[in-house]
Amino acid sequence: MTTSFFDKIKLFKGAEIQPKRPPAEPAEEEKKLSLGDRLRRGPWLFLAVATIIIALFLTARPSQSLSALVQGDVAPADITAPFDLLIEDPEATAVKKEEAAAAVLPVYSFDANVFANTEDKVRRLFAEGRDWTARFPGDHKTDELRTQLLDKLSIDIELQDLTALVKLRFPAELEEVLVGLSAKIFDQGIIPSKNLFIHGEAERGLTLRDLQGAERTVRAEGILDIGESEHRFADELEKIEIPARNRTLLSNLGQIFLTANVTYNKIETERRKTQARSEVGVVTFTVKKDRVIVRKGDEVVAHSLKVLNEYNRLIRRRSIWLPNFVGSLLLYFFLLSTLWYYLQTVYKPQPAERQFRMTGTALVGSLVLYKMFLTLAVTIGGAVTSPALSQVEMYYYAFPLQAGTLIFAFLVPDPMTFLYIILNSLTVGILLGGNFPLTIFSFVGGLAALYGVKYYKKRYRAATLRAGFVILPAVNVFVILAFHLIDRSTDFAFFASEVAMALLGGAASAVLAFLLLPLVETAFGFVTGSKLLELTNSDLPVFRQLSMEAPGSYHHSLVVATLAEKAAEELGLDAQLAKAGALYHDIGKSKMPEYFIENRSREFDLHKDLTPSMSTLVIKNHVKEGVELARKLKLPRPLRDIIEQHHGSSLVRFFYAKAKRTYDPEQQTVGEESYRYAGPVPQTKEAGLVMLADAIEAASRSLKFPTKDNLKRVIADIINATLQDDQLDGCDFSIRELRSVAASFLTVLYAIYHPRVEYPGFGFNGRKPNKTVPARKKDNDRDHQPPEKTPGPDEGV
Known part of the structure; x- marks a missing residue:
């Protein structure tokens, strides 16, 4: 249907509109916050901790030098290896070279x-x-x-x-x-x-x-x-x-x-x-960590002295740890700070901080994981005797490099996922000693993981498994083949082993992402399509309780859910989130259902003996009770936010008007702030849709003649009033979007309140049965009923 009717929605304040309410003063405790408290509440403390941890993992602390002994000395104590070390043996290498030269026929x-x-x-x-x-x-x-x-x-x-x-x-x-x-x-x-x-x-x-x-x-x-x-x-x-x-x-x-x-x-x-001498590789031997190099009381022989000297040489070279640590610290502080400022310009404060903390946590967790796999690769590479499996670098391809990317691709927008891919690839390259091919391997694999999750419908967790088992391995093999073709000096004898490791890495990334996804959802307050499907099951105890104790509120929530879902679909928003938020938005009414008009009989009014201010407290309390119940049910943060924000800081108009009528204006004034909800105003478009759907559905039920014209008037006036009350300032709705929302609401409401023909022979409307009733005339889809004044969303509470 056309939306021309809604052209009269006032999106800009006119002279007849009351001035905008002055912004609320910061809370007293906010004013008294010290600099330390503000740093703890902001992202900077997290940024500092994450940066230090990343820098520490990228630059291992140096060991203390071993005892300086000479050949023939007696060791005063056991001297053990502080870390695994691969040592070159020049003498053995020279012997091997001469043997190779001697094997050449004249x-x-x-x-x-x-x-x-x-x-x-x-x-x-x-x-x-x-x-x-x-x-x-x-x-x-x-x-x-x-x-x-x-x-x-x-x-x-x-x-x-x-x-x-x-x-x-x-x-x-x-x-x-x-x-x-x-x-x-x-x-x-x-x-x-x-x-x-x-x-x-x-x-x-x-x-x-x-x-x-x-x-x-x-x-x-x-x-x-x-x-x-x-x-x-x-x-x-x-x-x-x-x-x-x-x-x-x-x-x-x-x-x-x-x-x-x-x-x-x-x-x-x-x-x-x-040539034969040059083809002989360097002969090495491995000294494992904690192996005794020289025992107490033993004489230092040439071989032991060589091992001691090699350890001390490497430890002296590692003495540049502090500059490396400071360099890594500055690099990642700059990168994460830049990321934070970027997120602030693109997202609102809460989503920006959530995604920033998720990125920092993912980088730290990935580094820990890569360190573990690196230790495992060194151990396996040193133990395997097969030449095709003895190269430690080959096992790098089996690392779950894309586990974090699969999780990001599933939970956050694509631009944020792309930024994580860049940071993760850079971290992999630095951790593995400036391994440029592996940096490219990680980057291209990240793009493949992002595409795979989108291709297999990111609303379902199985998309991570499909992307990791189908698309990611194929791209990994392609990248390895490209490396071998570009660098012809690489040995194709290791190609099959590297391909096997790449396939294993893709599978490991998929399985790890699938297992960690629920934990990440819970830890950072994300809600996925699969979770929303579980939470909107009508057989859940919370809905059964609401339908029994507050049947009117339950039915109201069902209609609000339909309104919000259809409007979200029109705007391309998260329709499942809007529907779930609408279903849960009034669960707080189950605590005191009889105080809400949709749950009580017409003859019995509990507000009759209450003052307007007390009634307002009861009405406003259902938001607080809803948030408390949502926490007990462990609902995701986005649903709790919708419950908390679905009334914003709007005015409880019925009791505010009653208060103004009740109190003597000569002796006391009625403060509007006491009759407003605590807020905050909706911060997402889905929360804004629930607010509008809630108010419009409630207002439409008070119409005596819910004709299309009256429904249009209700929708337009409620949206306009909500705009003028600054309740949608945090949602960033455009005029085009509001018109689409209004049209969607009208379609659903008119389907609910559409007129029906009267059944012959019955007097449902007070007429005598069997009496012919002439059909009402319609023109241009307008019902000839008197127009009604738009009621407030809480009228008759």
């Missing part, structure tokens, strides 16, 4: 060009020989040929062998046999002498590396020296069917052409040894 270069040159010489020898025999038949100039070959090819052949070749006219068959056998021998590898094997080749073998970089490992026996190559050449000749004289000739020629093609590569061998 590298020998295999030069394939040696055979190529040899083959070329053989080919040229036979070519020159065939050319010579063609020009000079016979063997009478063999000496000249020998000289020519020596000068031209540097080949010195015995005269008798050369004469034999001339006589055979340098046949191609011998040439091919010589080349083929030479290739076979050269391919095995020839070294000048095996006396050069002085690097352990005979025991361990060697690496044979060709010019193209291809290499193979061979035993020393697989390499031939010059003598062995000549014998191998001769043995291979024996396998070939050729004349004996030719076999001898080729054997002599093989001795000329067989030469070394394998040499020791010292540069490459040393390079590999250097």
Whole structure:
């Protein structure tokens, strides 16, 4: 329906409106509060304590130096390790490095060009020989040929062998046999002498590396020296069917052409040894806390002295603890102070202080939790022997880093959750020694947790489990994979273990958040959808008692709950909170129900014999009784606030007017403040809706003709009067929102009071039965009933 009717709602004070009531003076005890009391009531004491605790956890206190002894001294008392310490062992590391270097096989270069040159010489020898025999038949100039070959090819052949070749006219068959056998021998590898094997080749073998970089490992026996190559050449000749004289000739020629093609590569061998040394990690050993380093009466040996010196060196380095502590203190004091000032500008004082205390408590609690998991990680990492599980840093991913974020995402607005994600990620990075990847891991995981809770409907606690078991692990794995791809130096051998830890961390965060959520709700006064569903169960004893002892108030609360809930839905507020607050707002009337008009008969009025001031005290007392009962029922703080604020500081108009009529204005005056509720005025929009719904529902019941026009007038006048009385100053309603509220109220009330046709044959309205009653005319949805003056919300109390 349209809301044009409500344009007349006065949102600004006009000349005809009474001046705004002057602000109340501060209570006398408030004026007398000392500076210390004010600090204790404000957030500053909490901020100081939280900052000190955080700084202490981030900077562990240093231990006292151990006894300064020298080797050979006798220990005057037992000296124990003050903390766990991982100590490097340079001597053992040096031994490991040398062992790694010694394990490197000597590298020998295999030069394939040696055979190529040899083959070329053989080919040229036979070519020159065939050319010579063609020009000079016979063997009478063999000496000249020998000289020519020596000068031209540097080949010195015995005269008798050369004469034999001339006589055979340098046949191609011998040439091919010589080349083929030479290739076979050269391919095995020839070294000048095996006396050069002085690097352990005979025991361990060697690496044979060709010019193209291809290499193979061979035993020393697989390499031939010059003598062995000549014998191998001769043995291979024996396998070939050729004349004996030719076999001898080729054997002599093989001795000329067989030469070394394998040499020791010292540069490459040393390079590999250097690399092997560099790949050896530092050898360490762990000294556990409280382990006895030197017993009383024992002589200090070299190993014990090394441990003592290492502890003292580290303790001296930790002597900068105080500057670190002061730095951490200043950093977090600045961060938390900035957070407090930000919350003050965004939220009202009570929600701002609650969220600030929750943030500080969460940071301290998370630090304690991370410290415990860090100790556990060090213990497990030191005890596990598997290389894939021995890295302590890997266990960081299993920390429940997002437990606090899941709780924040469930309970507080998203901007506040985002600020906690930043602070938590920064704290994780500092605690773990400036671990930047883990800081990013925590930050991205926090965003995933926030999204997961929103995705799985934050009104239900199971959203924390779903987010932690589904979305958070997937994002954690994605971040770890990204780290490995960005930093290629990281070892993918640990990837599977890190992924397993990340999955465990997501699950741990979800379970921990789910278990702690009810405690956090109770401790900081939050109320969730699940809790509200429990509290609005009509079978609860408090509602049964109210329905039996104050049935009118109970029914009134039901209607107010419907009004407040529908209006909250229109404005996008917490409809469940508004409904629950409305259901509980009058539970204090169960103490003295007969003093309220909705719970008594028309003939019996207990206020008849009371003065207006006494009646006002009785009426106002139902708010106090309601708050007391809410505390006994352990209702959440938001519901107690609605009970306390649903009348604000409004005026009990009926008895105030009665007092002014009763007392003689000549002799005494009636102070308005005595007839006002204690307050405070509503501080949230949900509380404001309950106030308006309470007043409008009560006023609408006093209408004799609850037509749509009269209902509109009641709604408009009550909202306007409430505004002019400053009761909605703490709610920050906009004009658009008030018009939406008014339209929603009218829709619900008109549905309750809608007219019905009369039943034929009955005289419910005092008419004679069976008499035809003409239907009333309507035009433009207006009932033709006389307009009524808007009654006050407590009229007829």
